[in-house]
Structure formats: C-alpha cells, structure tokens
Amino acid sequence: MSESEVTRDGIRGARPDRHALVGKGMWNGERPGRKARKGGKGRKGDQPMVPRAEFTSYYGRPVLNPPTWHPRDIAGYFFLGGLAGAGSVLAAGAELTGRPVMARALKVSSLAALTGSAAALINDLGRPGRFAHMLRVFKPTSPMSVGSWVLAAYGPMAGAAVASDLAGRLPRTGRAATVAAALLGPAVASYTAVLAADTAVPAWHDGYRELPFVFVGSAAAAAGGMALLASPVAENAPARGVALLGTAVETAAAKAMERRLGVVAETYREGRAGRLMRAAEALSAAGALGGALLGRRGRTAAAVSGAALLAASACTRFGVFYAGMRSAEDPKYTVLPQRERLDARREGSRDG
Template sequence: MSVPYPVASRGPEDAPARPGSASERNMPAPGHDGSWDGPTYYGRPALKPAPFEAEVVGGYIFLAGLSGASALIATVADVTMGERAAGAVRRGRYTALLAPTIGSALLVYDLHTPERFFNMFRVAKATSPMSIGTWILVGFSGCAALTAAAQYASDRGAAPRTARAAARAASLPAAVLGAGLSTYTAALLAATSTPLWAAAPRALAVRFGASAVACGAAALWLGERDGGLARRLETLAAAALAVDLAGDAVSAIAYRRKGVAPAMAGPAGTLEKVVGTGLGAALPLALYAASRLAGRRPPALGTLAALAILVGGAAFRTSIIRAGATSAERPDVSFRFMQPDNLPD
C-alpha cells in the first residue's frame, strides 16, 4: 500500500522526560528500537491497555480452560470407557464447576461496576467475544451444574440409574460448550487492538485450547488410580503440550515478524517463557519422555509434571495479559504493529 505522507519524517525531537512518562518507564526512545524507527508522540502510548487485572482475568481464563477441558475429557472417558473410568469422570465433572463458581466470581469482580454484571445478558453479539463467552459460560454453567448434581446424586446412591443417565445427557452439551469455553478466551484477546494479542489470533487460540486440554488431563491425572487410564491421560497431556509448544513457536515467529516481540522482552515475557513454556510445557514433556524411556514411572515425577502443567497454564495466561498491556503502552510496538504490511489480507 502506498502512503500519502513522507515516511522519513521524525516526531518531536529530544522530548523532555515527564514524571511517569514513557521515557521514564525505561521505554526505548523513538527510533532506538529495532522494531520501529519512525516517530512517536513524546513516547506517549498511542493505545490504552485493557483495564483488566492480570491475575483476575488470567485466573479466569485458566479456570475456564481447566473446567471446559475437564468436562470434555470426562465426557470422552465416560463415552469410551464407561464404568472403568468412573473416578476420572467424577473428578472431571466436579472440576468443571470451577469456571461457573470461582471463574464467574472473578469475572464479576473485574467489572468496574460489578453490581451491573447482569447487563451482560441484555444482548448476544457475534462481533464481541465477550458476549459470545458470556453465553458460552451461561450454557456451560447450567450443563456442568446439572451434570455435577446428577453425579452427586448417583454418588450418594439416589436413583443411581436415572442419575447416571441424566449426568451423561447433561455432560454432552457441557463437553461441547467446554470446548468453546476453553478457547473463546483467545478470541477475546485477539479481537482487540492490543498488538500482542492481535498479532497471532490463530496461534494464540491453538495455544489456549491445547493448554486447556493439557491442564484438564493433568488435573484428572491427579488422583487417578487406574494405571492404564493414568498413562493415557499422560499421553493426552503430552500431545496437548506438543501442540502448545508448536503454537508457541508459530506465535513467536508472528510476534517477531509483526514487530510486537519487544513487548515480550519484559518481566511478563520472561514469566511466560520460564514458567509458562519452560515449567508448564517443556519440563512435563521431558518428564513424560524420560519416564517412558526409563520404562518406569515414579509417582512423584508424575505429580510434579501435573502440577507444573497447571502452574504453567495459569502463569501463561496471566503473563499474556500483562505483556499485552505492555504492547499497548509502548508506542514503538503499537505503531510498528499498525503498519500497512501487517494488515490482514
């Protein structure tokens, strides 16, 4: 695309520092960052970061993924293995309650006018992933609550046959909505103007989905006594982590190519690399591979791997929220990102 303005032009030169201004927050001066050599306006942000609390929203995204994937995996185990997977199915159905309860509470807490949370139910909009997610969460909450209630009834021996049938009937829509619940959060971030979130919409969604499945499998692994099922949950987690790592590699390329990589250079990016990817994906994969090669599986290592997946999954979401805010606050990143060569086709 040809542009009508002179591209060699500079912005305000030798902009004096201002307390709390971009230059005092150790942001690179205009033109001193490899990704952007054009002008900025006194280094001031060109975008506003989302007013989300990283731990709250990151925590919700993590719980949504964990709950959705738990419901999904429990349903698959129920359908394919039936009674033999009863323990994993029960735990999965109860874990699925995390998003409707704690997750919803976190969402309401993050509103700046929480007493009006019900206004989310005024409309349904396909252009707004937050609206899509609201309705997915509502549907999932209903189905997961019904499933868990029926499960509880059958656990207590109240009308066991009816309760089991009801649990299975409610768990099928819960599984479908659970898939949506664990991935719509990526669309929520990608469908913004925040450069880091918008730079790799597909890879981010694949990572969120895969990481959710890994977290669900890890959560169900904890407490699984059936060796055969535990091994298969490990394999499922390993496959999901491999997909996650592939998505990580793809998104890293996109971040570099679209000039948003500097936003990952800070503490949030380090957390994402060390805890999110290193502890949460690379370490468990290595542990699984090592135990497979050694032919034996010390339970402690399996527990370590499962916990690492869960901690890493939570850290990954939180650090993406944080790094996104950094990318919005840095004009060098946002201006580089919003250049004609980065426009979608």
C-alpha cells in the same frame, strides 16, 4: 540580520543558497543537480538525508489506552476458563471409557474452575449485575456477548453433571449433562483468546491466528495435569496422552506466533512476560514428559507431573496477559507494524 526585502517583483537583497529545499530535498549530502554517491540505497543509489521520524506521542502518552484489566482477575479468568472447558471434554471421555474416578475428579474440578473464573470476571467488572446485563442481548459479532452466553449455557450443564455423579441419582440425566458440557467445553476454553485478539492490543490482535491454538493447547495440558493429579494411576492413560498433545499444540502455536509477529514478539520474550513464557515452556515439557515416562509407575510422579502442567498453563495465561499490556503501553509496537504494512503495500503497488 538579513537585509532582504519582499517586493511585488520578488525578494530583493536575498543572499544566495538560502532557498528552502522541498520535495525530494537533499540526497547523500550533495546539492540538487549533482550525482548521487555510489553505494547508496534506494532508486539510483539515492538515500534521504533526513532520517525517518521517530514514533512518539503527545507528552509521552501511549498511542493506545491500555486495558484497565487487573492481572489476577483477567489472567486468572483465562486460565480457569480453559481448565474448566478442557476438563469437561476429558471428563466425558473418561466416563465413556469406564474411568469413573477420573471422570468425577474432572467434573468437580471443572465446576470449581468455572466458579473461580466467573468470580474473577465479575470482580473485574465491579458489579455482579454487569454480567447479567451482557445477557440482555445476543450479538454474534461480539466475542464478549457470545462468550457470556456460552458460559451461561455451560455452567448449568457442568453443575448438573457433578450433582448427578456425587448424588448417584438420575444417571441418564447426568450423562446427558456431561456430554453437553463436553460439547461446550472447547468454546469455553478458546473464546477468551478470540476476546483478547478482538482488541487493539498489538500482542493479542496481531496474534489472532495462533492465539486460540495457544489457549486450547494450554487448556488441554492443564486438564491432563489435573487428571494426573487427581486420578489413580490405573486410569490416567488418557490424561498422559492429552497432556502430551496439548503441550505440543501450545508450544508449536506459540513459536509460530512469535515468528510471525516480528518486532511485537519482543513482548513475549522480554521482561515479566518473557520470564513467564519461558517458565511455561519448561514446566509444560517437564510435566508432559514426566507424565508420559513416570506417570504410569507411581502416584507421586503422576501428581508432580500434573502440578507442573497446571503451573505451566497458568504461566502461559499470565505471560500472554503481560505481553499484551506491554505492547499497549509502548508506542513502538503500534507504530512499527503499521509502517511495515504500509511499506509492504507500497512495494506491492510498485510491483503490480
């Protein structure tokens, strides 16, 4: 037991070397006042003895509350919306270049994909009325509000284009609806990426620059795959080109995003998300190359290539979804990037 006593004049009977070290503390195991060892890091070779604090949270809970989204609903919503939007663009191109079978197939598939996408979204919302409530206001700064209005405008145009084509009535109205759906198609295909990046989920938010290009490229590859699957060989030349372009854009954007994300890129390379992203890369390459080299020779090769491209696009959307969920559940992917940004700011202020 210590026999020291606190008096008005200070501490009486205190043993030497018992004072707490504050401020800079101890360095390299040496006492204050002594020279630091050579070879240390930091200013003048000094190195802090106390390690950096580990990233933890209360009771092991995540730093962020992960989204309560269901994988099948939201990842399916991402995939089907992209297929619908890009399909409408390719359908308009096919109609304007005299490819009626391809145009009709893409119009029908786009309407079906939109219906499935809306059903998945409403199922995740829980009640159909919640989607209608989002149309009560228009908020340009909200991706969800803008996306809801884009879907509300796109749906009737896609439906009118299909109805006119199948019925053979009102061709001018049908063509106008086809063009209108094509103009809205890029927004339908890409706004879900903006919606995801607008959250605090690290794997999505930190990839805000490249994620829209990943989604647009994936959507274009899916639309090209649907055209290869559902149209005759004589008409599928544009589909082969779109599939190659979409695959190139998606792959380049995904690689650029992983390089820039740093430690957060682990969520795209490991676990379920990593397996899905690797499968997407292999399937998209096989589908795009198969369509380009073999799609013009036979219906079977074209259909197999198209199915591979559709599967690749679905894998991409599910991979992105699972990467985001993992990054939200592990505090490391929230804390480490914050530390890196703070360190970069401090270094910048010192250099300035």
